[in-house]
Structures are given as C-alpha cells and as structure tokens.
Amino acid sequence: MSTSDTLPQSIRYCVIGAGIHGLSTAWHLARELKARGTGDGSDIVVIEKSEAGAGPSGIACGVVRNNYFQPAMRELMAHSVEVWEANTEAFEYHPVGYLQISYDEMRDDVATIHEQQQAIGYESVFIDGEAETHAYMKGIFDDWRATGVTSVLHEKKGGYAHNMATVNALLAKVEAEGVSVVAGTLVTELVVDGGAVTHVVTRRGTESMTIAVDHVVAAAGPWVPKLWEMLDLPDTTDIVVGDRTFTEPTWKFWALQEGTLGVDPGYLMNNDGDMPPVVHVDADATLCDEDGNVLVEGKWGIYYKPDFNFGGVQGGYMPYRVEKPWREVAIDPYGPASPDFIVGEDFRAVWAAALSHCQERFEGKASLMSHAPSGGIGAFTPDSFPVFDTFCDNVYVIADSNHGFKMVGVGALVARELCGDTQGLLEPFRYSRYALGKLHPESNSPYPWS
Numbered sequence: 388m389s390t391s392d393t394l395p396q397s398i399r400y401c402v403i404g405a406g407i408h409g410l411s412t413a414w415h416l417a418r419e420l421k422a423r424g425t426g427d428g429s430d431i432v433v434i435e436k437s438e439a440g441a442g443p444s445g446i447a448c449g450v451v452r453n454n455y456f457q458p459a460m461r462e463l464m465a466h467s468v469e470v471w472e473a474n475t476e477a478f479e480y481h482p483v484g485y486l487q488i489s490y491d492e493m494r495d496d497v498a499t500i501h502e503q504q505q506a507i508g509y510e511s512v513f514i515d516g517e518a519e520t521h522a523y524m525k526g527i528f529d530d531w532r533a534t535g536v537t538s539v540l541h542e543k544k545g546g547y548a549h550n551m552a553t554v555n556a557l558l559a560k561v562e563a564e565g566v567s568v569v570a571g572t573l574v575t576e577l578v579v580d581g582g583a584v585t586h587v588v589t590r591r592g593t594e595s596m597t598i599a600v601d602h603v604v605a606a607a608g609p610w611v612p613k614l615w616e617m618l619d620l621p622d623t624t625d626i627v628v629g630d631r632t633f634t635e636p637t638w639k640f641w642a643l644q645e646g647t648l649g650v651d652p653g654y655l656m657n658n659d660g661d662m663p664p665v666v667h668v669d670a671d672a673t674l675c676d677e678d679g680n681v682l683v684e685g686k687w688g689i690y691y692k693p694d695f696n697f698g699g700v701q702g703g704y705m706p707y708r709v710e711k712p713w714r715e716v717a718i719d720p721y722g723p724a725s726p727d728f729i730v731g732e733d734f735r736a737v738w739a740a741a742l743s744h745c746q747e748r749f750e751g752k753a754s755l756m757s758h759a760p761s762g763g764i765g766a767f768t769p770d771s772f773p774v775f776d777t778f779c780d781n782v783y784v785i786a787d788s789n790h791g792f793k794m795v796g797v798g799a800l801v802a803r804e805l806c807g808d809t810q811g812l813l814e815p816f817r818y819s820r821y822a823l824g825k826l827h828p829e830s831n832s833p834y835p836w837s
C-alpha cells in the first residue's frame with residue numbers, strides 16, 4: 388500500500404482509522420473542500436495503527452442490503468447503494484440482489500419493509516405464504532428444500548462486494564486527492580483543552596509524535612470505545628423509553644461467526660447458471676445434522692453467497708453477545724479484529740447443516756468447511772444502531788454499530804457535515820436520541836442489527 392511516512396506537525400482534519408468509513412470520509416471530504424474552494428486533500432491526514440483494511444472492513448462478508456425494519460436505516464442504505472452502483476468496477480461490487488427468507492413471526496415486519504421500499508423507490512418483490520415461498524425459491528435454485536420459512540423479500544438491488552478490493556480502491560481515491568495516509572501509527576491520546584481536541588498524540592514503535600489539529604474524525608471501528616474513553620465520554624448511557632429511563636453500557640461487543648465451505652464458488656449458481664442473489668434465511672424449523680442429531684431447536688439464521696474472493700460459498704450464522712465489559716473483551720485494545728475465539732467446530736457444524744437444510748446440493752459437504760480464521764468482533768451502541776455525531780466540539784465519531792461495510796456512502800454525508808451542512812439522513816443517528824427517547828423501531832429479527 389502506498390502511504391506517507393511522515394506525519395504533519397499540524398493538520399486541519401485528522402481521520403483516525405483507514406477502514407471503509409475513515410477512507411470514504413477522507414475521499415469525500417477532499418472533494419468537498421476542493422469543490423467549495425476552501426481546501427483540498429492536503430488538509431487531511433488519515434492515521435492508521437496497522438494498515439488499510441486491518442479492521443472489520445478487510446474481513447467483512449461484504450453484503451450490501453436494504454432490508455432494515457427501521458425507516459432511517461433503509462433511507463441511509465438506499466443512499467449508500469447509489470455510491471456502490473457508481474463505483475461497481477473499482478469496488479468489485481456484485482449487484483446480484485438480496486433474498487430475505489423468513490419464518491412466520493417475521494412476516495409482518497418484512498411485509499412492512501417491502502411496502503416502505505416501494506415508497507422510496509427501492510425495487511423489491513414480496514412473496515407471501517409457505518407454498519409460494521417454496522415455489523419462488525425453486526425458481527431460483529431447483530434443489531431448494533428449506534422448511535420453517537413462509538415469506539421472501541427479494542431486493543433487486545444490493546448484493547455484495549470484495550472487501551479488500553473496496554478498501555484498496557478507496558485508498559487509491561484518497562491518495563489521488565492528495566490525502567496522506569500514515570500507516571503503522573497508533574493514536575494513543577486525544578488532548579482536550581477548552582472543550583475541544585487540540586492535539587492528537589501518536590506512537591510508531593518507540594517514537595511518539597503530537598499533531599495539532601482543528602478537527603478529528605474517529606473512524607476506528609471496534610476500537611471506537613477506546614477513542615471514546617480518551618475523550619472521557621460516559622461509560623453508560625441513559626435511554627428514555629416512555630416515562631422510564633434505562634441505563635445501558637455505552638458499548639457492548641458481539642462476535643460475528645462467519646466461514647467458507649470449500650467448494651468451487653460456481654457450485655452455487657442459480658438455475659440459469661448465473662450468480663444468484665445473496666441468500667439470507669431465518670427459519671424456525673429444528674436444525675439437525677445428517678445423522679439426525681438435533682443441533683438447534685427453535686430459530687436460527689444464516690446468510691451465504693458464492694464468493695471468488697473467499698474461494699467458496701461464504702457466509703455466516705447469528706452472532707453471539709460477548710458477555711464481558713468491553714475493556715475485558717479488548718484485552719489488548721489494539722489487538723486483532725478477529726480474535727481466535729470467534730468460530731469453532733460448533734459454528735462449522737451448524738452452518739454446514741443449515742446450508743444442507745436449505746439446498747440439497749450441500750448434503751454431505753460438512754467436511755469441506757474451511758478452518759481458515761474467520762469472523763470478527765463488532766462494537767455495538769446502546770440500541771445497536773449507529774451513532775454519527777460530534778463530541779467535544781470538534782470530534783466527529785463514526786460508530787456504525789457494525790452495520791457498516793455496506794454504508795460506504797456515510798463518508799460522503801459526514802464530509803458535508805464537516806463542511807457545515809447538516810445532513811437529514813444522519814439526524815436520526817445522533818447520540819441525543821437516547822436521552823430524548825427518539826429510538827428506532829425494533830424488529831422481530833434474531834439479529835442485533837436488523
């Protein structure tokens with residue numbers, strides 16, 4: 388990766404983190420400054436502790452969907468899909484669409500999502516009923532056999548992108564705008580004076596350096612809680628619901644379990660021999676392995692797609708909450724985004740059984756599950772929806788609550804806010820929503836981010 392080795396002594400905009408949000412923000416900010424005649428890429432530095440894509444942006448499954456029960460999330464995703472579509476080739480984005488196949492209890496939520504997608508002009512089809520669902524899916528995959536599902540939402544837009552191709556394309560765009568990306572440099576302290584951050588303290592090896600800054604963008608993915616702590620922001624958050632107030636930890640971690648079945652990705656083509664949409668199944672049928680042993684009683688969910696980057700059929704299972712305070716999860720707060728504990732044999736067995744539950748072609752294939760490290764951790768906010776907001780006067784925090792590879796367009800909106808133009812699409816994601824009781828509606832999905 389081509390980066391600058393030298394940190395400036397002072398800079399207008401210091402972006403912390405070269406993941407999807409830091410890079411997208413730096414790219415769009417450079418263009419905004421230029422268009423407004425108020426600066427350019429040389430006013431921005433991106434500081435990255437490791438290298439671009441070292442966090443979840445470089446390990447994400449890369450699924451891009453609109454399927455959200457929360458109207459504000461859908462509108463934000465629709466905006467990001469436009470950014471994906473405008474950069475299809477550079478980002479190696481596959482606009483194959485997305486299938487949400489659901490159990491009965493989710494039916495009404497998904498029907499509502501479909502209605503509201505029509506209202507915002509986001510093309511989708513809704514299939515209702517068990518037999519209709521089976522027939523629709525058979526029309527895509529002739530070996531479809533899932534039980535415990537009664538509806539399909541087929542989003543015609545969305546799909547998935549190659550994670551590192553997107554990161555590298557963003558990096559190239561950022562550098563083409565004249566932004567310096569300084570890798571291998573850890574931000575260790577944010578010096579607050581008079582209410583605002585005046586200096587960012589960094590460390591590279593044993594060398595420490597302090598930069599004077601006008602603005603900071605905290606885009607550190609699952610390490611955002613560490614920057615939050617540096618700003619002395621609260622460990623807990625009060626959430627007002629009606630006339631009651633609940634106090635929640637500001638940050639919690641979930642472990643995302645993902646993996647790859649080592650078959651030729653072409654193994655999952657559709658009936659026409661084309662790349663199929665991303666498949667997401669939430670079922671309430673008992674899940675057994677091929678010897679008839681019960682693996683899951685009740686609800687379960689998986690997602691999968693053929694992926695030439697991961698080299699097989701890749702996807703994931705429902706995440707699990709890491710029941711520890713965030714400081715203990717992040718024993719090394721600067722450690723890897725994909726610690727060893729994320730996936731094990733349980734995940735591989737359940738995921739392979741779920742694939743086989745859905746499609747006959749996966750029968751007897753469990754032994755092909757890859758043992759390569761997979762999955763990662765995400766830092767979630769009190770309500771598991773993003774916080775995009777300014778703290779300490781001049782620190783813009785991008786805490787996407789792990790929704791975010793698909794949100795490549797958020798950087799464009801943040802860039803406009805940094806230039807003084809408030810963005811309506813970001814308003815529902817302010818931190819003040821907790822105290823004001825302006826929460827997003829909750830769905831019946833088993834995922835913390837749907």
Ligand SMILES: Cc1cc2nc3c(=O)[nH]c(=O)nc-3n(C[C@H](O)[C@H](O)[C@H](O)COP(=O)(O)OP(=O)(O)OC[C@H]3O[C@@H](n4cnc5c(N)ncnc54)[C@H](O)[C@@H]3O)c2cc1C
Pocket residue numbers: 403404405406407408409434435436437438439440441442443444445446447448449450451572573574575606607608609610611643644645724761762763764765785787788789790791792793794
């Ligand atoms: C296994 C997995 C699968 C996922 N799949 C999907 C998906 O299919 N679709 C989707 O939309 N989202 C997905 N996500 C979520 C998505 O990947 C993240 O929400 C998104 O990538 C976060 O981007 P970011 O730029 O905020 O953070 P990151 O990608 O984590 O980038 C932050 C960067 O900041 C650097 N950094 C951190 N602290 C410091 C510091 N103090 N000093 C300097 N640098 C620092 C890190 O090294 C890192 O490179 C997935 C997440 C995981 C873990």
